[in-house]
Every structure is written in structure tokens, then in C-alpha cells.
Amino acid sequence: MSPRILIALLIPFLFTNCKKEQDSNVRPTLSFVQFNNNIVATDAVVTAIINFTNNGRAIFDSIFIERISSVCPENVNVLESFKLPSFNSNLFTKGQFDIYFSTSLISTPSYITFQLPKCSPKEDTSVFKIWITDIAGNTSDTVTTPPLYILP
Numbered sequence: 001m002s003p004r005i006l007i008a009l010l011i012p013f014l015f016t017n018c019k020k021e022q023d024s025n026v027r028p029t030l031s032f033v034q035f036n037n038n039i040v041a042t043d044a045v046v047t048a049i050i051n052f053t054n055n056g057r058a059i060f061d062s063i064f065i066e067r068i069s070s071v072c073p074e075n076v077n078v079l080e081s082f083k084l085p086s087f088n089s090n091l092f093t094k095g096q097f098d099i100y101f102s103t104s105l106i107s108t109p110s111y112i113t114f115q116l117p118k119c120s121p122k123e124d125t126s127v128f129k130i131w132i133t134d135i136a137g138n139t140s141d142t143v144t145t146p147p148l149y150i151l152p
Contacts, residue, residue, distance in 0.1 A: 028060065028132055028140040029053045033096070040103055040116060040150045048099040048145060050130060059135055060084045063097065065114050066129040070147075072119035080114055084132070099130070103150060116150055124150040 033049040040046050054060065067078040100113045116126070131142040 027138050028055060028134055030130065030132065030140050030143045032130075032143045032145055035145070035148060038146065038148055040101055040148060042151060043102070043104045045100050045102045046148065048101065048128070048130075050097045050099060050143065052093075052095055052097060052132065052140075054093040054134070061133050061135045063099075063130065063132045065099065067114075067116070067126050068129065069119070069124055069126045071122055071124045074117070074119075078117075101148065119150065119152065121152050123152060126150060 029052065031051045033051055036047045036049075037044075038046070052060075062081050062083055064079065064081045067080075069078075101116055102113065103116045114128075116124075125147050127147055128145045129142050130145070132140045
């Protein structure tokens with residue numbers, strides 16, 4: 001086969017394989033791993049562990065946590081956001097976030113601490129929706145935690 005014919009056959013193949021990636025491959029992904037305890041007692045701290053994957057487009061910017069209470073109407077749809085600290089890694093990264101939940105103001109080694117207002121004198125049950133954004137504006141999928149029981 002002559003080189004000219006070979007080049008002519010390869011050119012269409014090269015153009016069909018140089019496609020833009022689908023947006024679903026660009027979005028960061030999250031998955032809920034566990035709570036270390038599902039009951040938040042007075043002045044206790046409960047840790048949620050969230051796995052993440054950054055699919056290579058941009059570094060993470062913010063994490064959003066929405067509280068949905070089934071008992072206290074004043075705690076329904078409380079939304080907090082936290083700037084994420086930068087970390088050195090390549091853009092294709094897998095890892096974990098620790099998110100600390102407490103009914104009191106606490107100092108933790110984590111950057112993400114969600115203070116839970118009490119529902120005195122009642123016990124409260126809440127679930128949390130968690131998602132992240134990156135600096136390119138991509139939003140991850142949303143994970144929903146199992147119920148967290150908050151004692152008065």
C-alpha cells in the first residue's frame with residue numbers, strides 16, 4: 001500500500017477520535033460512606049465521611065450542605081456553604097472529605113464543621129444533601145445522608 005493511500009485513510013480516523021468529552025465525565029462525583037455515629041448528643045461530634053472523585057477539569061471550590069429536618073420547621077432546608085481548602089494534587093483525584101456535625105460551637109481539625117441548632121425540647125431527625133462545585137462551575141451529583149438523630 002502506498003504511503004499516500006495510507007495517509008488518506010488515517011485522516012478521517014484521526015478526526016473522529018478527537019471528540020470533546022461528555023459533560024457527565026467532567027462533573028465531580030460524591031458518595032456517602034458513613035457516619036461514625038447516627039446520634040448527636042449534647043456537645044458531641046458526629047463525623048460524616050464522603051468519598052469524592054475529581055474528573056480532571058478544575059480544582060474544587062465549595063461544598064454545600066442542606067439540612068432537611070423532619071421534626072423542627074425552623075430547621076427545614078437550612079443551607080450552608082464552605083470554601084474548600086486547596087490541596088496539592090493532579091486534577092484526576094480520588095479521596096475523602098470529613099464533615100463534622102455538632103450541636104455546639106466546636107474546634108475541629110477539619111475545615112468543614114456544620115453546627116446543628118437544637119430543637120429543644122424535642123429530639124430532631126435530619127438528613128443532609130451534600131454537593132460540591134469546582135472553580136470551572138461544574139456541580140457534582142448530590143448525595144443524601146441517612147437520618148441523623150439530634151438529641152435536645
